[in-house]
Amino acid sequence: MTSALLYPSDPLTPRRVDRHFGAEAAEARELGAGIILLDHDALLRGDTAEAIRRVPAGAGPLWYRGWMIPAGRYADLAAALAGRGAALAVPPGRYRRAHELPGWYPVFEPVTPASVWTPLPDPARPPAPADLAALAAPLGGGPGVVKDYVKSRKSDWDTACFVPDLADSAGLHRIVARFTELQGDDLAGGIVLRAYETFSTAGRAAEARVWWLDGAPIAVGPHPDTPEEHPEPDLAAVGPLVAALDCRFVTTDLARRADGAWRVVEVGDGQVSDRPATLEPARLLAPLLRAGHPAR
Numbered sequence: 702m703t704s705a706l707l708y709p710s711d712p713l714t715p716r717r718v719d720r721h722f723g724a725e726a727a728e729a730r731e732l733g734a735g736i737i738l739l740d741h742d743a744l745l746r747g748d749t750a751e752a753i754r755r756v757p758a759g760a761g762p763l764w765y766r767g768w769m770i771p772a773g774r775y776a777d778l779a780a781a782l783a784g785r786g787a788a789l790a791v792p793p794g795r796y797r798r799a800h801e802l803p804g805w806y807p808v809f810e811p812v813t814p815a816s817v818w819t820p821l822p823d824p825a826r827p828p829a830p831a832d833l834a835a836l837a838a839p840l841g842g843g844p845g846v847v848k849d850y851v852k853s854r855k856s857d858w859d860t861a862c863f864v865p866d867l868a869d870s871a872g873l874h875r876i877v878a879r880f881t882e883l884q885g886d887d888l889a890g891g892i893v894l895r896a897y898e899t900f901s902t903a904g905r906a907a908e909a910r911v912w913w914l915d916g917a918p919i920a921v922g923p924h925p926d927t928p929e930e931h932p933e934p935d936l937a938a939v940g941p942l943v944a945a946l947d948c949r950f951v952t953t954d955l956a957r958r959a960d961g962a963w964r965v966v967e968v969g970d971g972q973v974s975d976r977p978a979t980l981e982p983a984r985l986l987a988p989l990l991r992a993g994h995p996a997r
């Protein structure tokens with residue numbers, strides 16, 4: 702069965718696929734897929750009609766492969782496509798579930814660091830120290846990590862990511878305030894606090910990114926940050942949880958804890974997970990195009 706894929710267009714050359722995804726889209730064409738273009742910039746600024754101008758009526762259901770889309774904008778996209786008889790392979794509710802930590806955390810709780818979260822409607826107004834202390838209380842004291850529902854500021858590890866002691870409310874507030882300041886309007890959903898787990902003696906350890914389609918692992922490869930490393934995670938505990946999540950195309954990033962246990966650092970929707978250059982596009986595209994789109 703031949704399917705079509707939706708890719709972001711190049712901001713400077715709107716008739717072409719964004720160059721970051723160019724090689725992957727070329728491979729998809731080789732495999733017989735039609736390529737349809739989405740104006741990702743227009744979608745993010747709320748001009749949904751412009752964003753889907755190049756999508757033919759009746760297209761799909763479409764797999765998307767491209768830059769992350771905030772869950773609310775993804776819902777706008779789905780609604781606009783429905784208006785012209787086109788559809789996404791992953792409905793908006795399932796996208797949000799895999800993309801945002803509060804969606805996947807309840808399912809993955811046994812295999813991922815303990816976490817708490819609170820929505821943050823206005824990133825210019827981070828929670829007060831007392832509210833953060835109350836939020837962090839269930840995690841107990843000790844080190845932690847701050848992120849939003851989707852991303853961290855891991856490149857600002859000491860100032861906006863790592864919290865030496867979650868019970869030190871002034872210190873916690875300082876890191877969260879800096880995090881929200883740096884995220885600005887890109888802050889996704891709200892604030893997440895996670896208990897720190899030691900994944901290696903050297904601090905940040907190489908992760909494995911596992912790609913799952915309809916509950917089966919289709920590729921086990923490096924994390925995009927460490928494209929030359931090929932950890933071999935034990936998937937026995939994770940597989941049933943991915944199936945329980947009930948999202949068609951997801952990634953799980955796994956790290957080996959100091960005690961040997963493989964832990965899920967984060968889950969993502971496979972449509973917007975970055976593919977390391979060392980992972981052959983066909984490893985993902987061939988199964989996706991074969992999978993078809995059963996109605997759900």
Ligand SMILES: Nc1ncnc2c1ncn2[C@@H]1O[C@H](COP(=O)(O)OP(=O)(O)O)[C@@H](O)[C@H]1O
Nearest residue numbers: 814846851852853855895896897898905966967
């Ligand atoms: N709970 C944790 N314990 C220890 N290290 C963590 C924890 N959460 C995140 N990290 C480290 O921070 C990095 C970034 O966190 P992650 O949740 O993957 O955010 P991002 O979406 O920005 O990649 C991870 O790759 C891992 O090295």
Ligand SMILES: [Mg+2]
Nearest residue numbers: 853954966967
């Ligand atoms: Mg990550």
